[in-house]
Amino acid sequence: MRKVAVVGAGVSKFGVRKASYRDLIWEAGKACFDATPAVKPKDVEGLVVGSVLPERTAFQSHISSMAAEALGIRPSALSARTEHMCASGTVGIRYAYAFIAAGLADLVMVLGVEKLNQPSGDEAILNMGTGVDREWEAAFGLTAPPCFALAAQRHIAAYGTTEEQLAMVGVKNHTHASKNPTAHFQKGATLDQVLCSRMISTPLRLFMCSPITDGAAAVLVASEDRARDLTDRPVWIRGTGQALDGFQLTSLHEDYAHWPALERAGRAAYRMAGVTAGDVDVAEVHDCFAIAELIAYEELGFCRKGEAGPFVAHGRSDYGGEVVVNPRGGLIGCGHPLGATGVAQAAEVFAQLRGEAGARQVPDAAVGLTHNNSGMGEHVVMIYGREDR
Amino acid sequence: MPYFRATDPFPLESADHTKLHEFYARLAAGRLATTRCVGCRRLAWPPRGFCGECGSDRFDWTDLSGEGTIHAFTVQEAGLPAGFDGPRVFAIVKIDGLRVFSILVGAEPSKVAIGQPVRVSPLRVADDPNGNARWLPAFCPA
Ligand SMILES: [Zn+2]
Numbered sequence: 001m002r003k004v005a006v007v008g009a010g011v012s013k014f015g016v017r018k019a020s021y022r023d024l025i026w027e028a029g030k031a032c033f034d035a036t037p038a039v040k041p042k043d044v045e046g047l048v049v050g051s052v053l054p055e056r057t058a059f060q061s062h063i064s065s066m067a068a069e070a071l072g073i074r075p076s077a078l079s080a081r082t083e084h085m086c087a088s089g090t091v092g093i094r095y096a097y098a099f100i101a102a103g104l105a106d107l108v109m110v111l112g113v114e115k116l117n118q119p120s121g122d123e124a125i126l127n128m129g130t131g132v133d134r135e136w137e138a139a140f141g142l143t144a145p146p147c148f149a150l151a152a153q154r155h156i157a158a159y160g161t162t163e164e165q166l167a168m169v170g171v172k173n174h175t176h177a178s179k180n181p182t183a184h185f186q187k188g189a190t191l192d193q194v195l196c197s198r199m200i201s202t203p204l205r206l207f208m209c210s211p212i213t214d215g216a217a218a219v220l221v222a223s224e225d226r227a228r229d230l231t232d233r234p235v236w237i238r239g240t241g242q243a244l245d246g247f248q249l250t251s252l253h254e255d256y257a258h259w260p261a262l263e264r265a266g267r268a269a270y271r272m273a274g275v276t277a278g279d280v281d282v283a284e285v286h287d288c289f290a291i292a293e294l295i296a297y298e299e300l301g302f303c304r305k306g307e308a309g310p311f312v313a314h315g316r317s318d319y320g321g322e323v324v325v326n327p328r329g330g331l332i333g334c335g336h337p338l339g340a341t342g343v344a345q346a347a348e349v350f351a352q353l354r355g356e357a358g359a360r361q362v363p364d365a366a367v368g369l370t371h372n373n374s375g376m377g378e379h380v381v382m383i384y385g386r387e388d389r
Numbered sequence: 390m391p392y393f394r395a396t397d398p399f400p401l402e403s404a405d406h407t408k409l410h411e412f413y414a415r416l417a418a419g420r421l422a423t424t425r426c427v428g429c430r431r432l433a434w435p436p437r438g439f440c441g442e443c444g445s446d447r448f449d450w451t452d453l454s455g456e457g458t459i460h461a462f463t464v465q466e467a468g469l470p471a472g473f474d475g476p477r478v479f480a481i482v483k484i485d486g487l488r489v490f491s492i493l494v495g496a497e498p499s500k501v502a503i504g505q506p507v508r509v510s511p512l513r514v515a516d517d518p519n520g521n522a523r524w525l526p527a528f529c530p531a
Contacts, residue, residue, distance in 0.1 A: 122471035135400040141473030148464035201465040
């Protein structure tokens, strides 16, 4: 297989945006092309668009062609949309990776976009119910918060994890987001604010949850030869893994604080990259809810099972600790425009490994990880490296 | 054309729409049933029309006991989808060795506990677009 690298990245402003679905595509595309002056839209051979709900929110399908035309891309090697609920963006990056590694394309854009706050606020959450099983789950009013609440309840019962420790994930990620001009939230948060925020689904409070957010992000992915032509600092895709335990809640591990698929996806990505958890300097993990970040520490091997609460409480996942987790602000601080999230995670790791992350820079970051999930039983992990070892 | 919401949150349960209609017919009569694969005799939850273990698409209907215990639960107080009220108790119920996802109705949320006995309590929801009654397999304290 050929080596593959990220050579450019750009992110739109995330938030409750006064912008259309297409406006967001334009913003992320422009940000990505502006940051990559060696590449013009006509140079891009392929486009993969990660997007989950445009049929509901923009009443639009046929997304990849629509986005290609909006950006002036004329795909000659690859044009596709990926829909894998909250992991759609990273699933798209894997497609681009595979096409390029196989020699079927040399330069591909992966764009993630979601316009969730549309057509009306009360429909936004209703639409999120399409991500769980309609007949056996969503018909009862199920969306993501109660699913992850089951994991949090179990983690508290099994390991003595505290509400304060869950809240510290919210504090950390809101604080990180305050240094990210594209984040949904920019005011930071104190422990009291998180613990006093309103209860969403026991024990998860508002500031422990990602909000309903509009946004888009784009990355340019290239073969080794093309990458070396385009930049002197490519960021290499060194490993990737994806694993699923199941779709419905009742198909997952009986212990909802135990996510075997994430452990397997991480193990596959580490093995392919030839690194271990201890080598990771910076990680963008899928903190759709605070409990998800804690369980990610454990399943990805940053700490042992059950020890994630003390791990965050002692600052071991923050600047100065073993691994800086979610320097961008995570989904809790940046918001979670489904298809855009995985691509925005990649854009952050790209900036971090090039030393271009400004106030958020993790000193001398050389190995980065992204983790995107679509429910508690479906996980995708990517490993990026500054060097192409 | 005025704006309208083309969303029906509930399954289409009649024989015109699903090969699992027997499940809903029995539920309307107060019985909780599921499928047993004819090929490998595996009991499934939820009911299924194809067996991923043995590849058979033939199944028999089996009534479950209708009584189980709470394996896990959460109370959602805010952020529910339009048309669904809170607080809402979402639960995983253990019943005849199966794990069933549902909601608990008729319960005081602060009194719900893991291990609590519950029984099936069919919940009538909005009729389908053809006027057929529809039911969901909810549970209540036993
Ligand atoms: Zn079978």
